[in-house]
Structure formats: structure tokens, C-alpha cells
Amino acid sequence: MTRTVIVGGGIAGLATAALLAGEGHDVTVCEELAEVGGRAGSWERDGFRFDTGPSWYLMPEVFEHFFALLGTSAAEQLDLVPLRPAYRVFGPHGTDPLDVVSGRAEAIALFESIEPGAGARLDAYLESAADAYRLSVTRFLYDPYTTTAGLRDPALLRRLPQLLPLLTRTLADHVEARFTDPRLRQILEYPAVFLGGSPYGVPSLYHLMSHLDMNDGVLYPRGGFTEVIAAIARLARGRGAEVRTEAPVEEILVLDGATRGVRLRGGEIIPADVVVSTADLHHTETQLLTQASDRTYPEKWWDRRTPSPGALLVLLGVRGELPQLAHHSLLFAPKWRENFESIFGPDARIPSPASLYVCRPSATDDTVAPEGHENLFVLVPVPADPGLGRGGVDGGGDAAIEAAADEVIAQIAQWCAIPDLAERVVVRRTIAPGDFADDLHSWRGNALGLAHTLRQSAVFRPRNASRRVRDLYYAGTSALPGIGLPMCLISAELVLKRLRGDSSPGPVAEPARAAV
Incomplete structure (x- = not known):
């Protein structure tokens, strides 16, 4: 059996574990945090359960294909609910919202x-x-x-x-x-x-x-995206993978130009024939590979690359109902181009007013908030800059972050006709670029990975195998093929293809399933 260590227990790491364990690898997943999920994490307090990352279930055929590779289906693993409308769009106070309904x-x-x-x-x-x-x-x-x-x-x-x-x-x-x-x-x-x-x-x-x-439609997995993570973790463990939490990898071991395993913080060594890092690629290359000669993507390579934006996340438990908001709502700032220049331009700052996204999963799911309450997840794209600060619980984050969150809550209240929103908040947590940098080792505190500019897409994106270290592979949001949960599932499949020697451009053939 090929001994394989996977660094990181996010969706890419768990998906890679499931696929490789199914191939007969002896798989160990090492996750630094206390829970799996990575960027697709969750947080609970006072009867509220918040997703802290992805919240749009798109590209359902990618999920279906991945589950089929493991002999199951999305319907068997998840309770998927179609959303109508797909999302609601708000402009500044005084403009009427627009409902975007899927279907051409x-x-x-x-x-x-x-x-x-x-x-x-x-x-x-x-x-x-x-x-x-x-x-x-x-x-x-x-x-x-x-x-x-x-x-x-x-x-x-x-x-x-x-x-x-x-x-x-x-x-x-x-x-x-x-x-x-x-x-x-x-x-x-x-x-x-x-x-x-x-x-x-x-x-x-x-x-x-x-x-x-618009053509395909938007789905929601009841229970939240933590259920997607739980399903894939369950499948990985069911195929024999060991998933360890609170097991931070400090170094990828290299000897004679080939990986030999990993060393955990504290000194434990886990030998391996293959290592797959699904951790942030910058962190993998510049920190986990301790010798500069082993780095395919050294610091000077990153100097010429573009991160995704950072994110200010505001998690709100709210007393009473919020029918003004759909499951997904988007608030678009009138100074559209200036909004993006604030995030990506040379004078980067938190936009004001911001274009932002609000998810109200309690519109669809009665398991994410106590009865008589609503659950809101607010995402504000901001510059990728951990210097903006860290968030906290109940206003305990850095002052600039909490002030920006206050402004965002006031913006939602005014634009969406919820004048008493701030007074009805009973649970509050903020997450900021400093948290992404510290907790997820995210390069420059970005929220998503490498941006999909032309020179960072498809053939121009970092490959999924080291050019300097044999048997070291990569998956996740900064490697092929890109950002998002479906892309992470595909990145896991690309590792499988690498190890099989499969260079074809299409998906791996799905195994036949017995007729029911």
C-alpha cells in the first residue's frame, strides 16, 4: 500500500483522501484545526449554526460526478433544496429589489x-x-x-x-x-x-x-455546507482514511529530491511515499518546504501574482423574522467601478458603501437558528490585507473591523428596509483578513485563493505536482483548476489522474453502479 499523507482537512483534502483511499492508498489526513472543513468551516453559538465559508451550491454535476466516483450520489449524501428566487438584488435605499429566478x-x-x-x-x-x-x-x-x-x-x-x-x-x-x-x-x-x-x-x-x-439553478444542502464536508469526510473514513484533527504539519520532509513524509508541530514524524498538500499553496511552498531549493513557487514568484480579495464576514443571529431578505441577497453599490478599485487598486481600503452578499439560510432551513430567530451570513469583499485586522465575538474584534461591521449592518438595515436590524442582533461574530492569515495560513489574508485572472487560469495556474520534489502534489484553491467547492473536488480528481498517469482532458470515467 502507498503511504499517503494529505496536509489539510478542507474539502480538497477530504476529497483527495476519499479518492486515494479508494485506490488502495494508506491515507492519513492531517488537519491543524479542531474541526475539518478549512475555509468551509462552521461556528455554533446559542442555538445558531453558521457556515463560515462557501454558501452557494453551484455546478451540481461536478458534485454528482465526484459522488459517482465513490459509488454514491448527491441525493444519497445530501438533502438538496432548489432556491426560488435564486437570489434577490438590492440597490441603495429607495430602489426596488429585483428577484432573479433561475430558468432562461x-x-x-x-x-x-x-x-x-x-x-x-x-x-x-x-x-x-x-x-x-x-x-x-x-x-x-x-x-x-x-x-x-x-x-x-x-x-x-x-x-x-x-x-x-x-x-x-x-x-x-x-x-x-x-x-x-x-x-x-x-x-x-x-x-x-x-x-x-x-x-x-x-x-x-x-x-x-x-x-x-440562470440556466442551471441554485441549490442549498439542508443543514448547511457543513453537511457537504461531513458527507465527504464520512466517505473518506469509510474507505479507510484516517482523518486527524489538531495535527498541524510543520514541515514536508524531503530526502534526495523526494518527499518522505511530514513532521508535525511537537516533533511527530509521519512517514509517507506520497504527500498531497491542500494547504494554502504559498504556505506550503514558503513555510512547509524549508529548503529554498525544494520550492517550485518561491516568494519571488508570488510577488507577480494576484490574490483573491479578502473578506469581512459578519455572522448575525437576529431575533424575529426577516422576510425582506431572500436566501441569497446581493447589495450593489452605485459606484460600481470605484467599489472594485477600492479592493484591488493601489489605494486599497474597505469600500463604503460596499457591494456585499447576505445569506439567510434560515429562510430555507429551520436547523440553523432557534425558533423565532434568523441566521445571517454577510460577506463584504475587502482588500487582501491582514493588516486590516482580526474579528471577534460580540464586538470583540479590532476596532476598525467592528466599525466596518457596524456600517455594513446599518447599510443592510437601510437598503433592505429593516430599520431595527441592529437592535435585534443577539449573536454577532466578525471574521477578517487577519483571521484568514492566522487561522488558515492564507496568503495575504485572501479569502478564496489565487484570483482567476488570465495568467492565473487553466494552463497558467499552478500545476498540481511539484517540479522540485518527487511525489509531492497539490490540491485546493490556489492550484488547478481554481476557486470554489466544485473546483476543489476537481483538484482532488486531478491528483488521482496524476498518480494514475492519466493525461486526458476530461473527467475520470465513473464506475458502473448496480441497477436498483
Whole structure:
């Protein structure tokens, strides 16, 4: 049996453990924190349970495929609920909210009602988005790029005239050439944030994101995203993987150019033939590999890279109901470009007022808040800068962070017509870039990973194997293929493909299941 140590017990680490244990590896997962989940963590207090990370269940076919590789299905592991509306959009106080309902016909009708002619243009836009998404899944996302065969495929080369414009202009340019109303532009451009970037920086190929919420639909796993983590951890353990918590890895051991295992804080050594690090890639390369000669991505490499934004998270337990908010709500600042310049520009600062996201899972799930109360998760994209400070419980974070949280609560209260929101808060916690840096070793305190700029996407993203150390592999949000829970599941599969010697650009074939 191949002895394999996986560094990190987030979704990428647990998924890799499940796949490799199923291949016969003797797998040990080492997670530094007391609970698995990593960025997809959770926090409980006074009957409230908050997800502290991802909250949009998109790309359901990626989850289905992953579960199928393990001989099960999403339906067997999760209780998935479709959301209607997919999300609600708010502008400044005095503007009417817009409900975005999944389904092309509904989306077309919404756009046409706001801007005559926009319905037909959205129809074409979503057709293109669906095509770009299919191309990404079949050609880019599952390719380990161990060879250039996939990129040289004649069928792909014939698509270059359509692909090149999508790679060389920004998402904002692509959208704003087609739509005039600011609200419609914001709806189509905001998904850039889910890619860790700005619509003025990510390539327009990523208009494919609109296919996911408008064509495909948005689901929610009842119990929260901690149930996704629990399901994958359960599958990994069921295949024989050992999952250790409070087991911080301090060094990846290297001898004669090959990995030999890991050393934990405190001195324990776990020998291994293969090490897969799903920890933050910057931390892996610059801290866990102690010899500079072993680093594929040294500090000077990171000097030329772009992190995703940081995040100010505000977790609120609220007395009484909040029907003004949908399960997912987005508040869009009127000074749209200036908002992103505040986050990514040279004069980086917390935007005010901010474009922000509010998740109200208690709209769908009665297990996340006590009866008669609501659960709110607020995410404010901010600069990736741990110097902004750390959060805390009940106002106990750094003063600048708590003041920004107060401003965000007041903004939600005014824009969403909940004037007494602040007075109804009974539980409060803030999480800030300093927490991401300290608790998750996140590079520059970023919240998501490496941003999906052109030079950090697909073939240009960090590979999933070290060029300096044999049998050292990578998975997670800064390696192939990218940011988000579905991408992390694919990154685990890419490690499996590496170890199998599979260089094909598509997903691994699913095993046949016995008919029921």
C-alpha cells in the first residue's frame, strides 16, 4: 500500500483522501484545526449554526460526478433544496429589489422588463455562457496539463476564433457592450467575485458563470455546507482514511529530491511515499518546504501574482423574522467601478458603501437558528490585507473591523428596509483578513485563493505536482483548476489522474453502479 499523507482537512483534502483511499492508498489526513472543513468551516453559538465559508451550491454535476466516483450520489449524501428566487438584488435605499429566478425564460423576461431588447440579448448571452461552460468542463477544468495534447486537439483549435476574444477582453467589457442598465450589468458582472476577481480584471470567458445561476439553478444542502464536508469526510473514513484533527504539519520532509513524509508541530514524524498538500499553496511552498531549493513557487514568484480579495464576514443571529431578505441577497453599490478599485487598486481600503452578499439560510432551513430567530451570513469583499485586522465575538474584534461591521449592518438595515436590524442582533461574530492569515495560513489574508485572472487560469495556474520534489502534489484553491467547492473536488480528481498517469482532458470515467 502507498503511504499517503494529505496536509489539510478542507474539502480538497477530504476529497483527495476519499479518492486515494479508494485506490488502495494508506491515507492519513492531517488537519491543524479542531474541526475539518478549512475555509468551509462552521461556528455554533446559542442555538445558531453558521457556515463560515462557501454558501452557494453551484455546478451540481461536478458534485454528482465526484459522488459517482465513490459509488454514491448527491441525493444519497445530501438533502438538496432548489432556491426560488435564486437570489434577490438590492440597490441603495429607495430602489426596488429585483428577484432573479433561475430558468432562461424567467431571466429573459426580467431583463426585458427593465431594458427593452435586453431579453433577446440575454438569450444569446446565456447560450454563449452555456457553450463556454461545456467547453470548460470537457477541455479545461479536468486537464492536469501534464501534456499539451488536450490544447492541441483539432476540435479545440477550430474554436480559437471564438475563444480568443473571450480571453483577451474583460468580463466588464463583454457585458457593457451588450447591456445598458446598471442593474443588469451588475447582475452579470458580480460573479467575478466568486472567481476571486473583479469584472474589470477577469477574462470574459467567465461569463459562463451566468449559466450556473440562470440556466442551471441554485441549490442549498439542508443543514448547511457543513453537511457537504461531513458527507465527504464520512466517505473518506469509510474507505479507510484516517482523518486527524489538531495535527498541524510543520514541515514536508524531503530526502534526495523526494518527499518522505511530514513532521508535525511537537516533533511527530509521519512517514509517507506520497504527500498531497491542500494547504494554502504559498504556505506550503514558503513555510512547509524549508529548503529554498525544494520550492517550485518561491516568494519571488508570488510577488507577480494576484490574490483573491479578502473578506469581512459578519455572522448575525437576529431575533424575529426577516422576510425582506431572500436566501441569497446581493447589495450593489452605485459606484460600481470605484467599489472594485477600492479592493484591488493601489489605494486599497474597505469600500463604503460596499457591494456585499447576505445569506439567510434560515429562510430555507429551520436547523440553523432557534425558533423565532434568523441566521445571517454577510460577506463584504475587502482588500487582501491582514493588516486590516482580526474579528471577534460580540464586538470583540479590532476596532476598525467592528466599525466596518457596524456600517455594513446599518447599510443592510437601510437598503433592505429593516430599520431595527441592529437592535435585534443577539449573536454577532466578525471574521477578517487577519483571521484568514492566522487561522488558515492564507496568503495575504485572501479569502478564496489565487484570483482567476488570465495568467492565473487553466494552463497558467499552478500545476498540481511539484517540479522540485518527487511525489509531492497539490490540491485546493490556489492550484488547478481554481476557486470554489466544485473546483476543489476537481483538484482532488486531478491528483488521482496524476498518480494514475492519466493525461486526458476530461473527467475520470465513473464506475458502473448496480441497477436498483
